[in-house]
Amino acid sequence: MSCEASGQERLMRSSVPAPWTRERLYAVLDQYLSALADRDPARVRWSDAAFVTENNVQLTVGDGLWGTVTALGDYDLRFADVRTGQVGLFTTAQETSHVSGMTVRIAVDRDDRIREVETLIVRQVDEALVFPNPRFDRKPVLEAFVPDEQRMTRERLVAIADGYFSTLEQNDGTLFTRFHADCQRVENGVQTTNNANFPLVNAKLGCEEQFRLGYYRYDDRLRARRFPLIDEERGLVLAHAFIDHRGRLDAYRLTDGTEMRSHIRRPHSFYLAELFKIEAGAIRQIEANFITVPYHMPSPWDDAVPAPGGHGRGAG
Secondary structure (H helix, E strand, C coil): CCHHHHHHHHHHHHCCCCCCCHHHHHHHHHHHHHHHHCCCHHHCCEEEEEEEEECCEEECCCCHHHHCCCEECCCCEEEEECCCCEEEEEEEEEECCEEEEEEEEEEECCCCCEEEEEEEEECHHHCCCCCCCCCCCCCHHHHCCCCHHHCCCHHHHHHHHHHHHHHHCCCCCCCCCCEEEEEEEEECCEECCCCCCCCCHHHHCCHHHHHHHCCCCCCCEEEEEEEEEEEHHHCEEEEEEEEEECCCCCEEECCCCCEEECCCCCCEEEEEEEEEEEECCEEEEEEEEEEEECCCCCCHHHCCCECCCCCECCCC
16 A cells, blocks of 8 residues: 555544444443343343344344343453444353353443444354364454554455455465465364364465465355444454355365365355454454354345435444
8 A cells, every 4th residue: 555545544544433433342242242241231221222133133122142142251352333333242151061152242322322233153062064172362463453554444345355255256376365474363262274273274364375276166146245344453354154065165276286175065144244454455363253144045134225324224
């Protein structure tokens, strides 16, 4: 990025005041988490038309996890979009004896009443694909703020994150985004890059090498991509999407000629929440939670009816 472009972008950002502050949004999140831990949704300041989903299904306020949570974990990866009034969190939730990774996205109106909550909770006890020995550790790179002169526009941040999904879709070795040399990815609490202990051979490789070899050829479609929350100050983009697998691909070759067999041989879909840390125009770290959902399941967030404050559901 040139110094001239950086200056123009800083001027553009400074000319549009942010309606919210990080501290204000984090206060809403803390209030929500306190009420959730106590199973008391009445303690939350809800908007009159609050839209709430859990694992891609619309629920009434107080249903789902509100009735079963027994504790919230110490893992606290939080981030905020001060321009659209949204706050996000990667954490864990305990339901009796089971601990699950969880992503929460909350959107508020101008009076800080909650108008949207999108929760994805990875209940591995219900999953066919179980990631072994999840660990939910702090990652300082995700918490670090980007120096002002190095910050990118919202549009560029989204383009880089969207390029990741385009690279993953029908992965044939072509890259549609850039990866930092130190890129790492954690999925459902397990590192799936540069991890010699993970059972899949591709997890031993780095981010870029996995994609250049075309390991994910069986991912047929990255559908319903949304980028609702952008934390410009920290270079973070929260995305939601579905990965569809037709299950028809059997044998295929990596770009180096290695013969592979697809491990997904049935119609299948993942619903995911994925956080991208973008540094110097490249993806530095990825934090993701995902679950299996019915094949081609639609998203309740596809409805673009404007919400209070003028933002459509899940709008960035």
